[in-house]
Amino acid sequence: MTIEEKELQELAKVEYKTPILSVYLNVDPTQRTSEEYLLSLRNMLKEVEGRAASEDIAAVQRYFEHEYDWSGRGVVIFSCNAEDFWRAYTVAVPVASGATLARRPYLSPLAALMDAYGRYAVVLVDRQSVRLMAFQLGKLAQEQAFEGEEVRKLKKGRGSSGGPGRRGGAPISSRREEEVVTRNLKEAAKFVDMFCRQYKPRQLILAGTDHTIAQFEDFLPKSLQEQVIGTMTVSVGAGEPEIREQSLGIIQRADREREAKIVQAALTAAAKGKEGVAGLEGTLSAAHEGRILTLVIDRHYHAPGYRCNNCGYLTAEAMEICPFCGGTFAEIPDAAEAVVTKVIEDGGTIEVVDDNAQMAQTGIGALLRY
Numbered sequence: 001m002t003i004e005e006k007e008l009q010e011l012a013k014v015e016y017k018t019p020i021l022s023v024y025l026n027v028d029p030t031q032r033t034s035e036e037y038l039l040s041l042r043n044m045l046k047e048v049e050g051r052a053a054s055e056d057i058a059a060v061q062r063y064f065e066h067e068y069d070w071s072g073r074g075v076v077i078f079s080c081n082a083e084d085f086w087r088a089y090t091v092a093v094p095v096a097s098g099a100t101l102a103r104r105p106y107l108s109p110l111a112a113l114m115d116a117y118g119r120y121a122v123v124l125v126d127r128q129s130v131r132l133m134a135f136q137l138g139k140l141a142q143e144q145a146f147e148g149e150e151v152r153k154l155k156k157g158r159g160s161s162g163g164p165g166r167r168g169g170a171p172i173s174s175r176r177e178e179e180v181v182t183r184n185l186k187e188a189a190k191f192v193d194m195f196c197r198q199y200k201p202r203q204l205i206l207a208g209t210d211h212t213i214a215q216f217e218d219f220l221p222k223s224l225q226e227q228v229i230g231t232m233t234v235s236v237g238a239g240e241p242e243i244r245e246q247s248l249g250i251i252q253r254a255d256r257e258r259e260a261k262i263v264q265a266a267l268t269a270a271a272k273g274k275e276g277v278a279g280l281e282g283t284l285s286a287a288h289e290g291r292i293l294t295l296v297i298d299r300h301y302h303a304p305g306y307r308c309n310n311c312g313y314l315t316a317e318a319m320e321i322c323p324f325c326g327g328t329f330a331e332i333p334d335a336a337e338a339v340v341t342k343v344i345e346d347g348g349t350i351e352v353v354d355d356n357a358q359m360a361q362t363g364i365g366a367l368l369r370y
Contacts (some may be wrong), residue, residue, distance in 0.1 A: 003076075003137070008107065008114055011078070011087070014186060015104050015345075018082040021048065022106035025064075028073040030095045037188055038064060045097040051101055055081035063088055073138070076114075078105040092115050092138030093248065096299065096352060102341040108350035113137060116255040121201040121245050124236045125208045125216045127151050127181045128349040130188035133238050133243060134199045140240055142308045146191040148184030151177060185212075189219035196224060203254070205247050206231045207238075229254040262351050263358055266296045266365045278334060278365035280305070284314040285341045286368055288324075292348045294367040297336060299352050301363040305335025314338055336364055 014020070023044070027037050045057050056079040063077065068088075074095030078087045087105075093113060100106040111258025117137045124131040127149050132140040135271060196204075204227045206213045213231050220228075228251035234243060275293075277286050280303050287290050305316050310327025319329055332338055340350055343366075353359040 003110070003257070005114060005115075008111065011105050011107055014085070016080055016083045016085070017103065018080055018099040019052065020078055020080040020085065021052045021060065021102060022100045022102070023060050023075075023077040024106075024109055025075045025080075025096045026073070026094050026097045026258045027070065027075055029348075031094075034070050040097055047138060048101060052099075053081055059086065062279075072106050076110055091117075091163075093360060096310075100337070100340065100344075101248070102344045104278065104344050106344055106350075107354065108344070111272040112255075112294070112351070113227050115202070116251055116258075117248070119201045120205065120247070120251060121196065121199065122205045122218075123150065124206055124234065124243070124245055124268075125185070125188055125206065126212055126236050128184055129236055130191060130216075130249075130320075132192060132195050133240070134195075134201055136245065138244065138248060140244070144195055146188055148187055149180050151180050151184070162245045181215075184275050185216045186219050189216060189221075193221055193224060202227065203251070204228045206252050207234045207243070207246075208236070209233065217336075256355075259353055260356060262294065262367070263296055263353060263356055266294070266367045267358060267362065269367060270365055275368040275370065276366065277368065278362050280364055281316045283314060283364050283366050284335060284339055285344075286366055287342045291365045291368045291370060292343050292346065294351055295340065295343045295348045295364070296351045296353060296359065296366060297340070298356070298359040298362075299365045300353050300360075301336050302334050303336055303363065305332055305338065307332050307335075307338060308329065312342070314342065317351050324353065339364070 005086055025037060045060065049057065059081060067074065072090040073370065074091040074093060076089045076091065076095065078085065091113060094212050095109060117135070119134070119136060121132060121134045129145065129147045132143065133143045140334050151185055204224060206217060206228055217225060217228065230253070232246045232250060234246060246331065266276045267278055270278035275327055277283050303316065305314055306318060306329040307314050308322040308327045310326065311322060311325040313322050313324050314335055316335060322329065336347060343350060
């Protein structure tokens, strides 16, 4: 089962008193075997034993052992047996493995995938034609093509240089050839514009020779030019696997750049004392106040903490009495996971960061609503 944006919006409305088990499992066959992924799954589920309902853990295990066909590169599952709630999705792009418990489905990684890979189009263009391939989470969703006027080239020695009509400039044949190419590229740009109005991709990747891409991009409406995130050198007739793999590489690079900008924005805001915090204690305090817009956390960051047994207040410092309600505290093994859950329940977003030196040092931070 694949997911569409409308369904993602419906999932965002789901909230139960009983915690929902959200499981993301990377199953990219180019990295590891299915047996290794099953072992990784078992280890993830062990980490939530005692907190997640045994029925939900069993349902996830049963799905992978008896129902999943091991297609795709990522699997996303949401389970709450007490509310008869179950969703399982297969995606054609890798996901970061992890298991989370919250009253709402843990949607941030899935939303991030939708933002990056949900709707993008590859525009393969040459001097005569254009081929459009629209992808949804790495799967080809739609393909269309436009064929322009044939670009005729005269054989060498027949009007290619000198002779009547040259007058010190380009040969007539050369000018006519460029006129045909220009018309083709203009018509191709109109075709792409109509396609994008219909399919509404969020990002565009242009493919072809550097010279043709540069010419073609000038004819695109400014709104589409702003959606171009990269280019690649590949022929119009290239096979789908080659196009998909190259385009996914470009998408991943663009996503890392976007991620780096969010990290920089959060840390800069924190340094200026504005709408940002850095470090566990400040982040926990902002989470308690419901101020976190985007939580930014290094994937490998974990830290113990304390949670009020009465109001749920989270803190990194050992305290006997809760300053907000007078309740007592219990030590929790991972305050970072707890704040992730709190932000999800408050409707904030989560940005899990990989291979970022600043976040590796800081561990956790956030952009704030106010």
